[in-house]
Amino acid sequence: SGFRGQGGQQRRPGWAEPLGAAPPLTLPRQGDRCIMGQQRSFRKRKPTSWCVKGKSFTSPLTSRVCACRDSDFLCDYGFERVPSTESDADKCSANFWFNPLSPPEDCALGQTYTSSLGYRKVVSNVCEGGVDLQQSPARLQCPLMPPRGLRVSIHGDAVAVRPGEDVLFVVQQERGDVLTTKYQVDLGDGFKAMYVNLTLTGEPVRHRYESPGIYRVSVRAENVAGHDEAVLFIQVNAPLQALYLEAVPITGVNREVNLTAVLLPLSPNLTVFYWWIGHSLQPLLSLENSVTTRFPDTGDVRVTVQASCGNSVLQDSRVIRVLDQFQVVPLQFSKSLDAYNPNTPEWREDVGLVVTRLLSKETSIPEELLVTVVTPGLPTVADLYVLLPPPRPTRKRSLTGDKLRTFCGLRLFSIPTETRRFCGPGPGWARFVSHRWFSVKIG
Structure with missing residues (x-):
């Protein structure tokens, strides 16, 4: 808003007639009057004046360029200020890790480069003449640099x-x-x-x-x-084609169990195997395709393996029954079966199922109580796992561990007499069960 002048008339600030003398010229009061290489003067209004110059006023600022001094320069890259005994000003010296004469990385043979003396002018500083700490040294030839x-x-x-x-x-x-x-x-x-x-x-x-x-x-x-x-x-690496987890289907408490991952193609380079046992979320890692483990409690335990090779990942899983009591009976096959043994997991599993059905039929033992596991390699052999029958809701006692072998032996010896008897030394069972492709020796 305006203010009241003589006669009570209202005047507008900024374009009124001047009152009193012109504003004085003012310069910076603190020491050095040059800032960023230039000296500037400006005018300010008197405390007793209520208006400034009118339309005839052109510019409130005047400036001039200053001569360069030490304070207009900073230390260049690789240099730092150290106290100097020769003068009051600090001197820029190269750090211990920096060589001012070293050529730049892009310096090619036949080109030239300049090395810094340790100073560079402050950015936006416009000083001229005076002290020149940034004076350029002689240009140097780029040397042949090793790779x-x-x-x-x-x-x-x-x-x-x-x-x-x-x-x-x-x-x-x-x-x-x-x-x-x-x-x-x-x-x-x-x-x-x-x-x-x-x-x-x-x-x-x-x-x-x-x-x-x-x-x-x-x-x-x-x-x-x-x-x-x-x-x-x-x-x-060729991509993984097939993965098969081989493990005994039945084991005892705290017995050592071997888990083997069979891969196709065989033995690929640097395949990493991840093993999950039971409900554990933390896998066991190995570079070998087999590990051993033990199970402390009875029950069904799921084992899962993943094989990772490059960008190829395959997975397979098996359930292992952990029991307190069961019987393992060794089985042998006629030599003629070795000629048909390709030593693959699928073939071993198929032969095991055939033998289980054959023995169940010949002995009248329920098929769910017999498990035949054909072991890898030659000659072709297998293990017959005979399980206890499940307890019945009667007052009769189920078979004990001492009677399990007797029960299995009686059933296996009940094979019809037209099968051939095997005569050999030592205890145990010795019976042959004939199949159209092979014969099985029990015991």
Whole structure:
């Protein structure tokens, strides 16, 4: 709002007639009058005046450039201020880790560069003349620099590929000359080549591995000034085709149990196996395809295995019954069966089911109380697991552990007499059960 002047008339500030003398010229009062390389003066209103110059007033500021002084410079990269005995001002000296004469990383042979004397002008400072701490030294020739920071990688960051898949190797060099450097590439499968300007063009090296395996890829960069080397290991794995978990279906409390993961293709390189036993969420890791474990309590325990190889993952699971009492009877087969044994889990499982049905039919023992497990390898042998019958809701006592073997023996010896008797030394059962493809020796 305005204010009342003489005669009670209201005046507008800013465009009124001046009252009194013009505002005085004011300069900075604290010591140095140059700020960021220039000195500025400005005008301010008198405390007793209520208005300023009218429309004829042009500019409230005047400025001039100052001569450069020590305070207009900072320490350059790699330098720090240290007290100086020669003058009152501190001096910028190179840190212990910095070499001012070292050429920059992009300095190529045939080019020149300048090294810093330790000072640089403050950003936005406009001082001129005076002290020149940033004076340029003589330009230096870029020397031939040895290759440093050599790296070899695979495009896409994958270090596991499949046979026959295109692999793009990318070679990079952080420092050093690239025009006179030669690059010797060894891809580990017999392929070797010499390249020039490999890191300058950025062109990748394309290759295919035909056979599974682990290959050592090396790149050696060398010039007159020195050399550097980079190494990379690449896995070439065929995708997993099948996984089968082999384990005894029945075991006793605290008995050692072997768990085996059978893979196709056989024995792939660097396959990692994850084992989950029971309700545990923390898997057991192994590079071998088999582990051993024990079960402290009776009941059904589920065991799961995952096989991971490169980008391929397969899983299989089995349920193992942990019992207090059961009987294991060794079985042998006629030699003719070995000729048909491909030693695969599926074949062993099928033969086990056939033998179980055959023995159940010949002995009248319920099939659910018999389990036949054919063991891997040759000659073809098996174990017959005979279980106790479930307790019946009567007052009669069920079979005890002492009577289990007698019960099984009586039933197995009840095989019809037309089957052939096997005569051999030692205790135990000795009976043959004939099949159209093989014979089973019990005991």
